[in-house]
Every structure is written in structure tokens, then in C-alpha cells.
Amino acid sequence: MTTSENELSSGNSAKGFFSKLVSNQLFIPLAALLLLVIFNLIADPTFFKISLEPSSTGYFILSGNLISIIDNASELAILAIGMTLVTSASGGQDISVGSAIAIAGSVVLRVVKGYSDGISGGEFAGIMIGAFLLCVAVSALFGAFNGALVAYFKIQPMVATLILFTAGRSIAAWINNNENISINDMRFGYFGNFLPAIPIPTPVFISALCMIIIAVVLKVTNLRLYSQAVGINASSSRLNGINPKTIKLLTFIILGVCVAVCGFIKVSRTSSITYAVIANNIEMDAILAVALGGNNLGGGKFNMTASILGAYVIQFLTTTLYKFKVSSSAISAYKAVVVILLIIMSAPIVRKWITDQKNKRAAARLRKEAA
Amino acid sequence: MKKLVKLLVSSLLVAAMAIGVCACAGSGKGGNGGGNKLIKVGIINNDPNESGYRTANDKDMKATFTEANGYEASFYYSLKNEEQIAAAQKFIQDDVDYLLISAAGTSGWDGVLEQAKKAGIKVILFDRTIDASEDLYEASIVSDMAKEGEQAVSWLASQNLPEYKIVHIQGVMGSSAQIGRSGALDTKVAAESNWSIVTQQTAEWSEETAQQIVQAVIDSGESFNVIYAENDNMAKGAVAALDKANISHGVGKDVIIIGFDCNSWALQELVDGNWNYDGQCNPFQASYIDDIIKNGAKQKVVIMEEKGFDATTITADDVTKYGI
Numbered sequence: 001m002t003t004s005e006n007e008l009s010s011g012n013s014a015k016g017f018f019s020k021l022v023s024n025q026l027f028i029p030l031a032a033l034l035l036l037v038i039f040n041l042i043a044d045p046t047f048f049k050i051s052l053e054p055s056s057t058g059y060f061i062l063s064g065n066l067i068s069i070i071d072n073a074s075e076l077a078i079l080a081i082g083m084t085l086v087t088s089a090s091g092g093q094d095i096s097v098g099s100a101i102a103i104a105g106s107v108v109l110r111v112v113k114g115y116s117d118g119i120s121g122g123e124f125a126g127i128m129i130g131a132f133l134l135c136v137a138v139s140a141l142f143g144a145f146n147g148a149l150v151a152y153f154k155i156q157p158m159v160a161t162l163i164l165f166t167a168g169r170s171i172a173a174w175i176n177n178n179e180n181i182s183i184n185d186m187r188f189g190y191f192g193n194f195l196p197a198i199p200i201p202t203p204v205f206i207s208a209l210c211m212i213i214i215a216v217v218l219k220v221t222n223l224r225l226y227s228q229a230v231g232i233n234a235s236s237s238r239l240n241g242i243n244p245k246t247i248k249l250l251t252f253i254i255l256g257v258c259v260a261v262c263g264f265i266k267v268s269r270t271s272s273i274t275y276a277v278i279a280n281n282i283e284m285d286a287i288l289a290v291a292l293g294g295n296n297l298g299g300g301k302f303n304m305t306a307s308i309l310g311a312y313v314i315q316f317l318t319t320t321l322y323k324f325k326v327s328s329s330a331i332s333a334y335k336a337v338v339v340i341l342l343i344i345m346s347a348p349i350v351r352k353w354i355t356d357q358k359n360k361r362a363a364a365r366l367r368k369e370a371a
Numbered sequence: 372m373k374k375l376v377k378l379l380v381s382s383l384l385v386a387a388m389a390i391g392v393c394a395c396a397g398s399g400k401g402g403n404g405g406g407n408k409l410i411k412v413g414i415i416n417n418d419p420n421e422s423g424y425r426t427a428n429d430k431d432m433k434a435t436f437t438e439a440n441g442y443e444a445s446f447y448y449s450l451k452n453e454e455q456i457a458a459a460q461k462f463i464q465d466d467v468d469y470l471l472i473s474a475a476g477t478s479g480w481d482g483v484l485e486q487a488k489k490a491g492i493k494v495i496l497f498d499r500t501i502d503a504s505e506d507l508y509e510a511s512i513v514s515d516m517a518k519e520g521e522q523a524v525s526w527l528a529s530q531n532l533p534e535y536k537i538v539h540i541q542g543v544m545g546s547s548a549q550i551g552r553s554g555a556l557d558t559k560v561a562a563e564s565n566w567s568i569v570t571q572q573t574a575e576w577s578e579e580t581a582q583q584i585v586q587a588v589i590d591s592g593e594s595f596n597v598i599y600a601e602n603d604n605m606a607k608g609a610v611a612a613l614d615k616a617n618i619s620h621g622v623g624k625d626v627i628i629i630g631f632d633c634n635s636w637a638l639q640e641l642v643d644g645n646w647n648y649d650g651q652c653n654p655f656q657a658s659y660i661d662d663i664i665k666n667g668a669k670q671k672v673v674i675m676e677e678k679g680f681d682a683t684t685i686t687a688d689d690v691t692k693y694g695i
Binding site: 044046047049053054055056061063064065068072169170173178180182193194266269270272274275276277278279280318319322323325327328329331 | 418419420421422423426541544570571572573575576577578579582583584586587589590591592604607608611614615616617634635636
């Protein structure tokens with residue numbers, strides 16, 4: 001870079017705004033979201049219709065594609081939180097989250113199935129809290145198992161989590177003796193569908209709560225600094241008094257808690273579980289959300305908001321494809337094409353290239369004016 | 372350290388060989404005539420956790436091939452074709468009398484089946500067919516998925532609706548169940564002018580995905596009166612979306628619900644009138660196999676009898692008898 005270009009990228013405010021915009025990590029997920037919105041507006045504006053209608057429970061609920069999107073993206077958004085932290089600290093991804101969700105869901109059902117339908121609200125709340133806490137404990141334990149393999153045994157995260165990826169669904173089935181469980185109590189479905197008299201799906205509130213919690217944690221603790229430091233250079237962070245092993249373990253445990261919340265929502269949605277297909281391939285979507293957010297999958301610096309936005313982009317895309325009735329055999333291919341475009345655009349190297357091109361052109365124009 | 376490992380490995384090898392020798396000496400081939408001699412069967416199946424169908428299938432196998440019934444059964448489970456083939460080779464070395472296979476994939480079995488034939492081991496395929504010459508196996512006991520679909524479609528036609536607007540939720544694309552069950556519906560829709568597909572989408576056997584697909588149809592405001600889901604779980608997910616949107620379903624209601632596989636809970640939905648039809652995919656092959664081993668095979672391909680249940684005629688007995 002010449003000096004004039006350097007001056008440009010920092011000095012000129014209009015050009016500075018553009019390069020800032022493009023180099024901002026939020027740019028790509030936001031642009032993708034905007035693109036999907038524009039596409040749907042042109043193709044069929046009724047896509048955005050939201051209506052308030054009574055459901056089978058008699059209460060009024062909001063429905064429409066947009067509501068479906070923010071509802072169905074909840075689990076993915078929650079997972080993206082944990083996956084971002086794991087990616088940042090360990091420089092790798094956890095591919096066992098789908099299987100771990102099966103385990104978490106199975107634990108919840110194991111606890112709840114033993115109780116009859118007729119119990120009072122207070123008792124039921126107690127059981128649900130108990131089931132949730134146990135599921136958090138179990139998932140955190142599996143998270144710690146993955147984390148220990150990565151942090152203490154220095155196994156590549158993808159290989160370490162391959163173990164649970166393979167075994168998880170069998171463990172989930174074993175927890176409930178491979179039975180088909182269906183919970184008939186209506187109240188069990190509150191957490192994956194609607195609370196009485198509240199028109200917004202419950203998962204939306206749960207995911208919002210998770211986002212607030214992680215925002216507060218990142219604000220008041222050093223978690224962001226520490227995990228980024230460990231991800232960028234583990235040995236130098238150790239020399240500075242951070243224990244990389246503890247941080248890596250911690251991020252995997254946090255992901256475990258995220259998994260527990262997802263498992264809980266998933267089984268509540270249908271009041272049942274199918275061990276082999278629950279949250280199928282969700283690990284790939286979670287990793288994709290992190291990548292779409294423009295985060296470096298090799299660890300280090302991260303942008304949590306971008307990852308979460310990435311999760312909503314993926315769900316927006318899925319719902320759009322359903323809406324336009326893309327044929328079953330082609331749906332994965334369509335998704336892949338869009339994803340490839342987005343990933344390439346969000347790669348740091350491409351973003352830098354775009355900014356550089358802009359700067360060069362501006363510099364050339366300046367030189368011409370000067371001459 | 373190295374010495375210890377060598378010692379361990381060699382002693383293991385010796386032990387393995389000893390067992391092999393014992394096995395060879397122990398079992399005379401074709402010993403099914405002998406009164407107290409157990410028939411050795413090696414059973415290669417898919418992972419029982421795969422689905423309710425597989426669980427029921429595995430339970431049925433375990434209940435039939437017992438010592439009390441004159442069998443000594445070893446089981447191997449995998450969803451991977453290569454692992455299954457390796458297991459088959461191991462069973463051949465173990466000198467079993469019969470090899471029962473539910474193959475994960477259709478190809479690559481010729482070599483190992485020829486080995487089995489040379490060793491005088493009889494092979495019976497169940498549930499899945501393979502691409503191999505017919506004389507490499509005794510018999511194959513299968514479900515006719517296309518027939519299952521045809522039964523369901525002809526039941527649907529017998530409802531005499533003035534117009535059929537169908538939401539079609541498919542299984543994993545390319546699976547035999549998907550091909551058979553989709554094929555029957557596609558043919559009918561192409562042939563009849565008052566049958567139309569509102570949406571046709573794969574939910575890959577997952578109820579959450581099925582729920583999302585039906586949700587998308589409801590959100591777009593299109594009307595439909597039939598949900599044709601290629602298994603019970605997906606039908607359940609579809610129904611959850613209908614419930615959310617307050618659309619009535621079941622006997623005499625707005626939307627007809629069709630599922631497959633006959634899970635107990637699904638048959639219960641039929642009894643309660645929430646669903647309309649459930650097609651069976653019979654997982655109980657063990658009695659057919661038992662019959663072939665004891666009385667010989669009468670034909671190469673045995674197609675199992677499969678039922679379809681109508682919500683208006685199903686009984687509580689059917690739920691316990693046919694539910695899986």
C-alpha cells in the first residue's frame with residue numbers, strides 16, 4: 001500500500017464508511033438477510049404476512065413465515081452461541097451437538113414420562129425444572145468429556161467429538177430402553193410451542209434469554225478476551241497467566257449447556273423423540289452459522305452477533321426453499337450453492353480484497369484530479 | 372514394554388485360533404436334522420436404534436432364534452455395508468449354518484456370498500434385497516413398498532372426495548420405502564384430473580422437518596385436504612403444525628392424515644379418530660425365516676402380507692397385535 005492509499009482508508013470519510021461497512025463482520029449476514037428479504041418481496045410479498053388467529057387451544061397466536069423463521073431458528077441460534085466460543089478457543093468445531101441433543105432430549109423424557117397427566121401445576125413445574133436441570137448436568141458432563149479430550153489430550157476437536165457423534169444416538173436410545181415415548185400432558189408442549197394466552201412461540205423467548213445471558217457474560221467477564229487469546233496463541237496466553245486448558249474445557253461446557261436447552265426445546269415441540277433423526281445434521285448448520293458470521297473457523301477473534309445472525313439466515317433460506325416448493329431432490333443443491341456464495345463472500349480474504357479494490361480506485365481518481 | 376505387547380498379541384492369536392479350531396470341530400454342517408443339535412445362525416442387521424421398525428424387527432429376531440427353538444444365534448449390527456460384509460466373512464469363518472442378512476446397501480455382496488456358498492452356508496435375506504445372482508441365496512423375505520403405497524392410494528381413492536389436494540411428505544430420497552410409497556401416489560396424481568399435489572418435499576423421516584414443511588404451506592395460505600406422509604413420525608409432525616394453526620384433521624374432519632409403519636402410538640391415533648389411515652410395513656420376518664430353515668424354501672422371493680388400517684374399522688386388538 002502506498003502512503004496515499006493508507007491516508008485514504010483512514011482519512012476520507014465517505015470511502016472510510018464503505019470500507020468499514022464491508023469489513024464489518026455483520027455485513028455479510030445482514031446483506032444475505034436483506035437479499036433473501038428482497039427476493040421474497042419480489043417473488044411473493046405475501047411471504048411476510050403475519051396474522052393473529054386462534055389456535056386449537058383457543059388462544060390467539062401469531063402465525064406467518066416470519067414467525068416460523070424466528071421460531072424454528074431458535075435452536076440453531078442457541079447452538080451458534082456455544083459453537084462460536086468453542087471455535088474461538090479451540091480452533092475447531094464440535095460435530096457431536098446433534099447426537100448430544102438426542103441425549104439431552106432423551107434425559108428430559110426419561111424424567112417426565114414417569115408422571116401421570118393429572119398432577120397439579122406446581123408439581124408439574126417442579127418436575128420440569130428437575131428434568132431441565134438434570135438434562136443440563138448431563139449435557140455439561142458430555143461437553144466436559146469432549147472438552148477434556150481436546151484440552152488435556154490435545155486431540156483435534158473434530159476427531160474428539162467424532163466419538164460422541166457416533167455413540168450419542170445409541171446412548172440416547174439406551175437411556176429410554178429404545179422406547180417410543182410420547183408425553184400426553186399438554187403442558188409439556190408449552191416450551192416448544194406456545195404458552196397459554198401468549199401469541200409468540202416460547203422458543204423465541206428462550207433464545208432471546210440465552211442471547212441476553214451471553215451478552216451479559218461477554219460484557220462483565222473476561223470470557224471473550226480469554227478465549228480469543230487462547231485461540232490466537234495458546235502458549236503466549238499461558239505465559240500471560242491464562243490457563244488454555246481451563247478455557248477450552250469451559251467453552252465446551254458452555255456448548256453443553258446450549259445443547260441441553262436445544263434438546264429441551266426439541267422434545268417439547270413434538271412431545272416425543274425419534275433417536276435416529278432428532279436434530280439431524282444440526283451440527284453442520286451450527287458450524288455454518290459460525291462461518292456465515294465471518295468468523296475464522298481456525299479460532300481466535302469472533303463476533304457473536306454475526307454468528308447468531310448467521311443462524312437466522314440459514315433458517316430464512318430453508319423456509320424460503322420450502323415456500324417455493326423446490327423439489328425434494330434439488331433442495332440440498334440449492335442450499336449448497338447459496339451457502340458457497342455466502343461463505344466465499346464472508347471469507348476475511350475476500351472482504352479485504354473488496355476494500356482494497358475500492359481504495360485503489362479512489363486513489364487513482366485522486367491522483368488524476370491532482371494531475 | 373515391546374515384549375509385553377508381543378506376548379499379548381501372540382497369546383491373543385493363539386486363543387483366537389484355538390477358538391476357531393473348536394468351532395470347526397464343534398459344529399457339523401447342516402446339522403438341522405439332529406434333535407438336540409442347535410442350528411447356528413449369524414444374523415446381520417441394521418442398528419436397532421435406527422427406527423421403531425428396526426427395533427421391532429430385532430426384538431422379533433431375538434424372540435424367535437432362541438435356544439428353546441433350537442437355534443444358536445449371533446448378532447451383528449451396523450448401518451454400514453462394508454462393516455456388514457466384514458461381519459459376514461467372520462460368520463463364515465465361524466462356520467455358521469445359516470447367514471441371515473438385512474443389507475445396508477445393495478451392492479458388493481457377491482464375493483462374500485460366493486464364499487458362503489462354497490462353505491455350504493445357506494443365506495437368507497430379509498427386509499432388504501441386494502444386487503446379486505439369485506442362486507447365491509436361498510430366499511429373500513421382503514416388504515413390497517410399492518404395494519404398500521398402492522394400498523394407501525387406493526384407500527384414499529375410495530374416500531371419493533370431489534377434489535384431492537395433497538401435501539406429500541417424503542422420506543429420505545432414494546430409500547426403497549420412499550421410492551415405493553412416492554411412486555404409487557405420483558402415478559395416481561398423474562392419472563386423475565381431480566388429484567393435485569400442493570407440495571412435495573422430503574422431511575428425511577424427521578418430524579420436526581415435516582412440521583416445518585406443513586407450516587410453510589399453511590403460512591402461504593394454500594388449501595389442502597390430504598396429508599400423505601411416508602412414515603408415522605412425519606405424519607405426527609405434520610399434525611402438530613395443523614394443530615397449531617387450528618386446522619381440523621381425522622375422521623370426518625377437514626384434512627385426511629395418512630401415515631406408514633404402524634407404530635402403536637400411531638394406531639392409537641387412528642382409534643381416537645385423529646388420523647385416517649396407516650399402512651403397515653411388516654417387521655416380523657423371523658417366523659417366515661424359521662419356516663424356511665425348518666421346512667425349506669418354496670420360492671425365492673417371499674413377499675410378506677401387509678395390512679392397511681382404516682380409522683373407522685380399526686380395533687383395540689389391532690393396536691396391540693400389529694403396533695410396533
